[in-house]
Amino acid sequence: MENLGLFSQLGDNLTQFLQYTGFANATWGHILMIAIGLVFIYLAIKKDWEPLLLVPIGFGIIIGNIPLFPGLNVGVYEEGSVLNILYQGVQQGWYPPLIFMGIGAMTDFSALISNPKLLLIGAAAQFGIFGAYAIALMFGFSPSEAGAIGIIGGADGPTAIFLSSRLAPDLMGAIAVSAYSYMALVPVIQPPVMRLLTSNKERLIKMKPPRAVSQTEKKLFPIIGFLMTAFIVPSGLPLLGMLFFGNLLKESGVTRRLAETARGPLIDVITILIGVTVGCSTQADKFLQWKSVYIFILGATSFVIATATGVLFVKLFNLFLKEGNKINPLVGNAGVSAVPDSARVSNNVGLEYDKSNFLLMHAMGPNVAGVIGSAVAAGILLGFLS
Amino acid sequence: MKRLLKIFLLSGLMLAGIQLNGQSQSDMCINEYLVYNTDDFVDDFGHKSGWVELFNTSYGTVNIGGCYLTNDPNNLTKYIIPKGDVLTKIKPRQHILFWADNQPHRGTFHLNFKIEESDEILLVASDGRTIIDKIQIKKDLDTNVSYGRFEDGIGSKDGSEGWQIMSRTSPSTNNSGANKESASAVFKRIDPYGVIMAMTAMSVVFLSLILLYVVFKNIGKYNVRKNMERAEKSHGKKAAKAEEDTSAEIYAAIAAAMHLYTMDDESHDIENTILTIAKVTKNYSPWSSKIYTLRETPCKK
Numbered sequence: 222m223e224n225l226g227l228f229s230q231l232g233d234n235l236t237q238f239l240q241y242t243g244f245a246n247a248t249w250g251h252i253l254m255i256a257i258g259l260v261f262i263y264l265a266i267k268k269d270w271e272p273l274l275l276v277p278i279g280f281g282i283i284i285g286n287i288p289l290f291p292g293l294n295v296g297v298y299e300e301g302s303v304l305n306i307l308y309q310g311v312q313q314g315w316y317p318p319l320i321f322m323g324i325g326a327m328t329d330f331s332a333l334i335s336n337p338k339l340l341l342i343g344a345a346a347q348f349g350i351f352g353a354y355a356i357a358l359m360f361g362f363s364p365s366e367a368g369a370i371g372i373i374g375g376a377d378g379p380t381a382i383f384l385s386s387r388l389a390p391d392l393m394g395a396i397a398v399s400a401y402s403y404m405a406l407v408p409v410i411q412p413p414v415m416r417l418l419t420s421n422k423e424r425l426i427k428m429k430p431p432r433a434v435s436q437t438e439k440k441l442f443p444i445i446g447f448l449m450t451a452f453i454v455p456s457g458l459p460l461l462g463m464l465f466f467g468n469l470l471k472e473s474g475v476t477r478r479l480a481e482t483a484r485g486p487l488i489d490v491i492t493i494l495i496g497v498t499v500g501c502s503t504q505a506d507k508f509l510q511w512k513s514v515y516i517f518i519l520g521a522t523s524f525v526i527a528t529a530t531g532v533l534f535v536k537l538f539n540l541f542l543k544e545g546n547k548i549n550p551l552v553g554n555a556g557v558s559a560v561p562d563s564a565r566v567s568n569n570v571g572l573e574y575d576k577s578n579f580l581l582m583h584a585m586g587p588n589v590a591g592v593i594g595s596a597v598a599a600g601i602l603l604g605f606l607s
Numbered sequence: 608m609k610r611l612l613k614i615f616l617l618s619g620l621m622l623a624g625i626q627l628n629g630q631s632q633s634d635m636c637i638n639e640y641l642v643y644n645t646d647d648f649v650d651d652f653g654h655k656s657g658w659v660e661l662f663n664t665s666y667g668t669v670n671i672g673g674c675y676l677t678n679d680p681n682n683l684t685k686y687i688i689p690k691g692d693v694l695t696k697i698k699p700r701q702h703i704l705f706w707a708d709n710q711p712h713r714g715t716f717h718l719n720f721k722i723e724e725s726d727e728i729l730l731v732a733s734d735g736r737t738i739i740d741k742i743q744i745k746k747d748l749d750t751n752v753s754y755g756r757f758e759d760g761i762g763s764k765d766g767s768e769g770w771q772i773m774s775r776t777s778p779s780t781n782n783s784g785a786n787k788e789s790a791s792a793v794f795k796r797i798d799p800y801g802v803i804m805a806m807t808a809m810s811v812v813f814l815s816l817i818l819l820y821v822v823f824k825n826i827g828k829y830n831v832r833k834n835m836e837r838a839e840k841s842h843g844k845k846a847a848k849a850e851e852d853t854s855a856e857i858y859a860a861i862a863a864a865m866h867l868y869t870m871d872d873e874s875h876d877i878e879n880t881i882l883t884i885a886k887v888t889k890n891y892s893p894w895s896s897k898i899y900t901l902r903e904t905p906c907k908k
Contacts, residue, residue, distance in 0.1 A: 337823040344816040351808055355801030364794040435830050445822055453815045590816060597815050601808045606790050
């Protein structure tokens with residue numbers, strides 16, 4: 222009799238334990254999301270698509286979609302859990318400005334300073350954000366949600382996370398994953414648009430080599446740049462402030478250690494945390510909905526619009542420029558930021574038509590201008606819609 | 608001197624800290640009050656009495672523990688708001704309600720005076736001297752009718768501007784705007800297709816970057832001119848022109864040439880993207896030899 226009681230107790234315990242396991246709580250949604258996470262890891266490792274982002278996000282998706290028995294206080298949405306504490310940096314929006322500081326500390330604005338008219342291409346490409354905003358409104362999203370979705374067109378992961386955490390926290394997972402996925406797909410999305418909108422003659426334009434930029438100009442750029450942009454759009458302060466501050470650390474020449482920390486260990490730590498926690502936030506029950514599908518469609522649309530407007534703006538701009546000062550429209554795509562991938566795309570497409578036409582340095586101008594432009598655009602959306 | 612500077616900076620920081628604390632309390636204001644309460648809100652004890660609502664106008668938490676509320680300008684420390692009560696930490700843009708029932712033993716939020724017996728109410732900082740806000744009591748108010756600011760935290764201190772007889776009392780909640788349209792809803796109504804947003808936002812983005820363009824275009828011009836002047840001064844006009852023509856491409860070509868050179872003579876190590884400048888370990892060199900650098904004494908024949 223005692224043995225029977227023991228077995229029954231053991232059986233009960235095992236049954237109870239089984240209820241806690243992922244196998245008992247799994248749904249088709251969890252399995253699908255885990256598969257998506259694995260695809261991200263595969264793309265990062267095998268295809269080398271943004272591995273620094275896709276590996277943490279991909280693994281984060283897997284972590285976030287392990288089927289859990291509710292109440293264990295381990296899930297990313299369970300208050301006080303480890304993942305939830307790490308997720309606060311995303312939710313409260315303090316990871317993105319720290320990443321921006323690192324970006325500032327690793328970005329050389331020389332190309333932009335030597336040819337400041339390239340700044341305007343960075344502004345034109347932001348039309349992708351507002352084009353997607355308008356389309357999102359037509360899809361039935363509220364203006365706040367549309368603003369958060371539109372920012373995907375800024376091709377800037379931290380900015381997308383920052384803005385969506387403020388305007389549409391519920392959509393943040395889908396927006397972040399969409400933004401990073403399309404940033405990885407820049408070499409696939411942009412070239413057809415660039416080829417479609419340019420003639421052979423335009424693709425062969427050789428741009429005037431940039432002049433050498435003095436150290437004083439490099440030091441002045443973050444200070445003046447910050448003052449001017451932040452005074453116009455104070456709501457973009459966290460992003461703009463940290464971006465230009467990071468750049469000042471780099472260019473001041475006296476804070477080498479701080480600059481190295483900002484562009485090295487600090488940005489690496491934050492990238493790991495932001496990647497994993499954003500991945501975790503894509504729990505099947507929150508992520509697998511029609512809205513996410515729309516967000517992915519709108520994200521792709523915004524990238525296409527941003528690329529097209531960047532290229533078309535250069536063509537328009539060339540009408541007013543003297544011969545010899547003309548800009549190759551193939552650098553127009555770089556205005557969408559996605560540093561430095563879109564600049565690399567400009568260079569590669571340019572080389573396809575002329576083996577001696579290296580556009581990389583010229584494209585870096587609009588590329589970094591795009592970072593400033595998208596931060597300004599985020600500030601405007603935040604100011605209007607929050 | 609450095610020590611003095613450090614002490615000066617430290618004192619400055621400490622003063623700023625003290626000042627900050629003061630500034631936080633100064634963000635509080637009297638927001639609404641009810642004089643005669645017969646059929647309005649009841650307190651935790653089921654009693655009806657007049658009340659005063661304070662509002663935190665800032666975007667940071669303010670601890671009002673230690674501040675004073677009084678109805679007597681000659682006795683600014685009449686009622687001390689107890690310290691150490693977590694409820695006296697007022698969250699950003701939030702309200703707190705004090706019952707003016709002359710029953711302070713009932714808790715932190717029960718004052719030791721009645722509002723109907725008062726001409727004015729004063730909120731005093733924790734130093735017991737600084738008046739943060741004061742308001743004249745409007746005695747001709749009807750029963751169960753409160754007097755408050757149109758918008759929370761906005762309006763004059765004497766109650767002449769920005770105050771109104773409230774259409775309904777709103778203790779511990781917004782005076783207006785409880786049903787206020789959100790910014791998103793306003794945009795949905797006035798700009799359903801996103802055209803206004805796109806035009807406005809793109810104008811601002813362009814304006815920001817055009818300003819940067821103008822400034823850096825001029826800084827660049829100034830810099831180039833200065834460099835030319837400097838080069839002219841030291842090398843003459845031709846050299847200045849050559850220096851102006853030195854572009855990043857030339858530097859890139861020089862770097863490429865150096866890279867190729869180091870690849871050829873095997874002085875480079877195995878990493879093909881790193882330029883290694885080998886350390887000269889030879890201590891003796893004919894170039895540094897004194898024998899060769901000394902000049903012979905000229906022959907005076």
